[in-house]
Amino acid sequence: MTVVFVVTIALLTVAAGCAIYRAERGPSMLDRTVALDVFTTTIVGAIALEAAYARRATTIPILVVMSLVAFVGSVTVARFAAVEREEEGRIELPPAQGDVDAADDAGLAAAEAAVEPPEGGER
């Protein structure tokens, strides 16, 4: 039984990592919303896994709350999605830019800083 739980934890961890990767990369707000939906579902799965492993029921109400919060979050973001200009999304660096790299890195850091707060607020 322990082997099954270790395999399950590994699968869920990879899924959560992929979702976080897409939430960071995702060119538009809606891609990030979908990725965070998957992340929430993975968290629900992890909590359910823990409850099944320890045979205890104290964490089950969290599942109800998480499933509702995920719905409200994605609907809110989708409702207020606007047309994003190309440069507002993730800046994709072309490979091997040479001397322009430093300026682009500064722009990248600024773009990430601008993107970070709404993501934190969404969860």
Add this chain to the structure above:
Amino acid sequence: MSIDWNGVADVVAAICMLLGAFLAFAAGIGIVRFPDLLARMHAATKPQVLGLILMLVAVGLRVHVWSVVGMLVLVVVFQLLTAPVAAHMVGRAGFRTGKVPHEDLVVDDLTDDQEAALAEEDVAEAAEEERPPSDASPSDTPSSDAPR
């Protein structure tokens, strides 16, 4: 001969748990690998319904308490009600903000309807411009704002 029903329930729970986690894993891979918004939404749906049901069945089989089973059913009902609504909202917003490549769509009724509505609007505007200006100017302001 007596069957160990607890052991059977544990084995079924383990299988359900593995399948549910595999669906979550597949969604994670799909959401990274797929090229555009609608394909990613397609991948993201897998653990939201079937994967969640499988994992919660596993919890119900491991925890033998009826109140817990009631709450798990509640979670599944909420998810079945809200997942289509959220997916519809995201897909609609994606379509309206140009995240959906139109040349990939096999059936594209919404664009046809939008173009038809725009053409109708143009015809109506042309008809209004043909009227004498004394008649058009008072009736123009309310009627041109309302239908749009």
